Amino acid sequence: MRKKRNKNLYGEVYALGQHISMSAHKARRVIDQIRGRSYEETLMILELMPYRACYPIFKLVYSAAANASHNMGFNEASLVISKAEVNEGTTMKxxxxxxxxxxxxxxxxxxxxxxVLKDKSFYEEENFFCLKQSEWKKKKKYTDMTYHYMDKGGGLWDKK
Known part of the structure; x- marks a missing residue:
């Protein structure tokens, strides 16, 4: 049974690297840092990170951007990493x-x-922007915190 190929209607371009010689856990440590970021920011991050997994991921991001500009005609300045996944491959013994x-x-x-890269300008009409997950959530700041002073009015040190 053959798998059906999904036609690319949403402006997505991808690059796939198979049988890269490193553990999936070490590659995920780097992938989690770049997911949701822009293409140019990702290249800067990958060049400065001190991990061995950065170089093959850098080559894949660069290849995906080349696919986007050559095959789809996208501008590299408006590309965003929408999906980045790492799966375990075979183990050489x-x-x-x-x-x-x-x-x-x-x-x-x-x-x-x-x-997987997406073009931001492709989605501007629909107000869809791929943002890093930390930018989606706004953290609440607690202003009504109560502080307990242990040296005044009871506590552990009053007992003899």
Missing amino acids: KLKPRARGRSYAIKRPTCHIRI
């Missing part, structure tokens, strides 16, 4: 010879990374 004829298993994890 090797045996390392040890003393007395024994062997230890070496497991080398891989992951699949998918970066």
Whole structure:
């Protein structure tokens, strides 16, 4: 049974990197920082982060932007990372010879990374903007906090 391909009607462009030689957990640590950000801001963040996972993700974001400008004719300045997901790939297994004829298993994890870009100008008529999740929620500030002073009027230190 073949899977049906979804036709791209919503101005989305993606790049998929498969069998990247790192664990999915380490790649997710970087992906969570760039999800929802603009293309230019993402490139700056990935260049300055000190993790090994940044370079393959940088190449994927750059490739997705090249797909957007070449295939769809989008402007790179108006691109936003709408989806970024990391899935576990196959695990390469090797045996390392040890003393007395024994062997230890070496497991080398891989992951699949998918970066989806959207064009902000494509959605301006519908007032749809992809924002970082922290910008969606506005935190309430509590102004009616009560402070308990332990040295005045009771508390733990009054007891003998």
